[in-house]
Amino acid sequence: MELTVYLSGEIHTDWRQQIKEGCKAHNLSIEFTSAVTDHAASDAAGDLLGAEEKNFWRDHKSAKVNAIRTKTLIESCDVAVVRFGDKYKQWNAAFDAGYCAALGTPYITLHDEDIIHPLKEVDAAALAWATTPEQVVEMLNYVVSKA
Amino acid sequence: MELTVYLSGEIHTDWRQQIKEGCKAHNLSIEFTSAVTDHAASDAAGDLLGAEEKNFWRDHKSAKVNAIRTKTLIESCDVAVVRFGDKYKQWNAAFDAGYCAALGTPYITLHDEDIIHPLKEVDAAALAWATTPEQVVEMLNYVVSKA
Amino acid sequence: MELTVYLSGEIHTDWRQQIKEGCKAHNLSIEFTSAVTDHAASDAAGDLLGAEEKNFWRDHKSAKVNAIRTKTLIESCDVAVVRFGDKYKQWNAAFDAGYCAALGTPYITLHDEDIIHPLKEVDAAALAWATTPEQVVEMLNYVVSKA
Amino acid sequence: MELTVYLSGEIHTDWRQQIKEGCKAHNLSIEFTSAVTDHAASDAAGDLLGAEEKNFWRDHKSAKVNAIRTKTLIESCDVAVVRFGDKYKQWNAAFDAGYCAALGTPYITLHDEDIIHPLKEVDAAALAWATTPEQVVEMLNYVVSKA
């Protein structure tokens, strides 16, 4: 069984890398996709279309250029993993989870126990809640390899 | 023109009331819907199905009972207004925005200027960003009444 | 808030009646729908189209005539309650639950604790599991009346 | 013509194996998929996410982890074969059939004649009812090879 897995959310730790390497170690047929995770590049994605004086429009343009990528990848993934860290607002991660929920795309949340209350709606629509990248790897291994 | 408008997000200020009263003052044919906004009742929504020892499952059950209401209302609204305040994580608001985006339901964000950066993806898929309930009222008045 | 609630499953106890009366006592704006629950009439639904010698075709014709009703009602309900009793196969109830799951229609399961294991897939896609009609009434009351 | 065929239901006899081997003997271009059919592993699928004291939540977690696999495979199959044996409740099989029906995915039921009455709704929405794996093989051979 092959899967395309979209990795959404936090970009300040190496959770994506851990999941990819863990799955590689199991030889799983999984293609991983994600938004551009280079923070500075992502914020500047719209700059090539001309400078903006207002922060709102700069962000707006960049977010939309990024959406060309993320919308395409989210709509074509089989499963998403949505990671919430302990810093920043991460509303884009919750937004992606809502997007998956409306599409009926299964997603897994990945976050610590101390934020289960604010994430209850996001978790309620998820198919699993993991606390470590290892658990995600184990789960994907089970989903893809077991017969 | 009649509209059904879903009011999503922050429950600690009276923004919902302001929008409803403002629209009423204009005699607009708008039906407003929203999640249960009584915080304690919302958190306890699943308790009637039996107590849970773990916080995760109590939240899980309550979030799902609430989803019976919110999923139904969001999927049947014409427009959503999604409010982000200056406190709390409000991931459910971002989740609702993502849900609307995937359904193609127009939504308006309502938040202050100081959080435009973390909300850039949410704003990028919105049809308008307002900073005050009055602006939302004016906009709805324009949308519904003007011919 | 108004709801249309489809009541699916077991037809040998008065659980439908209890839910209807409980909701009526709360003055809830809920319209209840269901399959034809007169067992003999339901089994004979296709007889008006001519007799069949083979049981398979008699059942087939009746099941399809009944589907004219159930398919229409399930596709137009907001929420379904799916009841599993302690007798009979009740595969039609599980079928309705799967149908709702694929449509994204929220449903509540209603069954005793001793059958949670065989119903785990059906419960996993449900938004709530209740053990008594009273709990269903309380939940619907919360969903519809609370603001 | 190539097909992806999802094999749903009973896991205590070798009907899946018979169908696969029969189709292989005909050199059919069919990819077979199914849920994890190792009963113990399937029941324990959620254990890697932490232990649960209540049976309901253990089942719930496992059923959802399994759903990451089954939902993906059912939604991407061309045809499903749904097998009902003479033991167990097998509500998950009926659930899968309902899911296929709502998606418009053709499915074939595979069961003995003595359970045609409780399966009448499930059979009514099926494109064929077979009583032996050999019949399923013959049918798939006809569907795929004949021109």
Place this chain on the structure above:
Amino acid sequence: MELTVYLSGEIHTDWRQQIKEGCKAHNLSIEFTSAVTDHAASDAAGDLLGAEEKNFWRDHKSAKVNAIRTKTLIESCDVAVVRFGDKYKQWNAAFDAGYCAALGTPYITLHDEDIIHPLKEVDAAALAWATTPEQVVEMLNYVVSKA
């Protein structure tokens, strides 16, 4: 239970009238819709947009003007009854049946026994085959009134 029933097909006998009157006699809450059944008017539906010399284009324009009506009505009906008589090609009736099948809208065929072979594909996707308008009335009565 209320239904909207689209009556498609043959326009040279009074089967529509019989069904409507039969349902009226039972006081059923059914709204009946259909294409324009005045043959001459239907063929001339496009003439108001200017004359055409070629028969193909005259038919084309009329068929499209008629489609403004039929497409709207078929897509909003709950159930269709598709009647095949013993004269004419009636490809539009089979076209309507295929349209309903793709939409998942239940339909009933109404035709004599001597044309079951050429109608086998159309009947295979139908939920019932009736041979008389009375049977259709009885069935609708059962579907709508029985509880």
Place this chain on the structure above:
Amino acid sequence: MELTVYLSGEIHTDWRQQIKEGCKAHNLSIEFTSAVTDHAASDAAGDLLGAEEKNFWRDHKSAKVNAIRTKTLIESCDVAVVRFGDKYKQWNAAFDAGYCAALGTPYITLHDEDIIHPLKEVDAAALAWATTPEQVVEMLNYVVSKA
């Protein structure tokens, strides 16, 4: 038969008024909807959300506020009439036609003969081409009243 008809396109002649009055004269049960047709108000629709220095962003904001209305109305109409006049670019009219085409919503084009070549793609997906508001009225009268 009742219809909701969206009137899209040119705002500098009184074609909307002519169609409405013509249909009123026939007592047709048609609800007409349209974008805000007050040109200055439409261009300024976003101004209530704050001024913009760049024309692009002023237009952008206004176009989106207008889209809250037009998207809702187009998605809920049964039929659209799309008018192309002899002045201005009217790309929004062609955009609306493409939107209807993708949704499968029937639409009628209304334009003079001298622009049939540039409108060939738009006309090819339309169900009728009219050259005068009177023809549109006649057609709607036929569609709605004839039985």
Place this chain on the structure above:
Amino acid sequence: MELTVYLSGEIHTDWRQQIKEGCKAHNLSIEFTSAVTDHAASDAAGDLLGAEEKNFWRDHKSAKVNAIRTKTLIESCDVAVVRFGDKYKQWNAAFDAGYCAALGTPYITLHDEDIIHPLKEVDAAALAWATTPEQVVEMLNYVVSKA
């Protein structure tokens, strides 16, 4: 550009062969699909599931077994060619056309001029009407090869 083209309808002349050979002569990247065109085999498709005494049920079973193939192929084709000959009812061809129309799948009709009137609804929803297989080949050549 690659295309999958479904060839529907008449099975008594070699029009399928002519189209396939014509496209092969042009080296077009087109995969052709169709129902089982061996008439006797098609009528007997359900016999492997057991004999039926009534013609209706024999036809019914065979038509559904065939639908496992045709439904899958029609829903995955890019374009359909629907052929109407001068014999037989060919309601299945009109049914396929209606099915394509509802799915939004482009189709081409292929028939002589003397049956344009009974086919007017089917032609009205088609993207082209051809009278010879050669025209279909030319059209496909244009569609696929031209840049």
Place this chain on the structure above:
Amino acid sequence: MELTVYLSGEIHTDWRQQIKEGCKAHNLSIEFTSAVTDHAASDAAGDLLGAEEKNFWRDHKSAKVNAIRTKTLIESCDVAVVRFGDKYKQWNAAFDAGYCAALGTPYITLHDEDIIHPLKEVDAAALAWATTPEQVVEMLNYVVSKA
């Protein structure tokens, strides 16, 4: 990341070529598709089906033959680039943009600053506005290559 990009609109300058070559220089995995851009061939696409005396029907037939190609390609692309030049009506480009908008397919507009006002609705539903082919290339490079 691989993309299929549909290039819609103006056919009188070499913007398509510039984008293709720019992307090729970056070794991007992008497949480009478009309508037939040979103007004369496109206008004559329907001629192979027989001559027409009226311009409207000649255009109609050609536009529909072209739609067999464009509808298929637009519905299967990931992203569209819609180019508006300074000449001609280009209603087909705006039509394509509306079609993408209704499907939820991301698109980029490519046009000069002097036509931002008439294109405001088209731009409002776009994910980016570029003024040069180089900007489109840079954007696609960012979307596809950055990680």
